[in-house]
Amino acid sequence: MLGDLKASVFKANLDIRNEGLVVHTWGNVSGRDKESGLIVIKPSGISYASMRPSDMVVIDPEGKIVEGKLRPSTDAPTHIFLYNRFSSIGSIVHTHSSYATAWAQAGKDIPPLGTTHADHFYGEVPCTRELMNEEIKKDYELNTGKIIAERLGTSDPLAVPAVLVNGHGPFCWGLDAEDAVYNAVALEEIARIAFYTVLLEKQDSINRELIEKHFHRKHGKKAYYGQFKTK
Secondary structure (H helix, E strand, O other), rough: OOOOHHHHHHHHHHHHHHHOOOOOOOEEEEHHHHHOEEEEEEEEEOOOOOOOOOEEEOOOOOEEEEEEOOOOOOHHHHHHHHHHHHHOEEEEEEEEOOOHHHHHHHOOOOOOOOOOHOOOOEEEEEEOOOOOOOHHHHHHHHHHHHHHHHHHHHOOOOOOOEEEEEEEOEEEEEEOOHHOOOHOOOOOOOHHHHHHHHHHOOOOOOOOOHHHHHHHHOOOOOOOOOOOOOO
């Protein structure tokens, strides 16, 4: 079942390790099949070294296991909530990458301090509020998804393809697994550059016109970055 999606999700899980975004088992990638609505996700706590495509777990939009012998990631309720909330998302990546997690632990948005940031994110990378005690005690992972959606508000999730969960770490997404991993890698580099920029006592965002120029030349109908496809 969903062999191609399992293969892409498996590869994406290896990619986040190979890109240095995770150590041990501190991360997970999922992908959604648009036709069936089924979700493929990494199993909980399994070693990347021993993991195989067949280990990927298939779950339905309510979290019920449809196929797989292993338990899905404990973050599955977060992924499910985001898929159910945002139809444009095709894959989700969660890591504890060092610099993005540092911003999350500080409870701070990453401001658009330069054009590298503006090339990938339309404005700041937002950080959620802290979860309340009741939200931690009951339905913790589900509530994590809810505060991500709350923080995104009406923003297009594909224009702001990451949110930092306060005290926890980043969740990123994209059209598919490859795109979601790309955004996770971009986020970590942007977080690293921003960290050093703030150390150099620059904290103000670049001007809005520059943000608009750099984002829209790579995204949307009027984008002109890269090579145009010929018929």
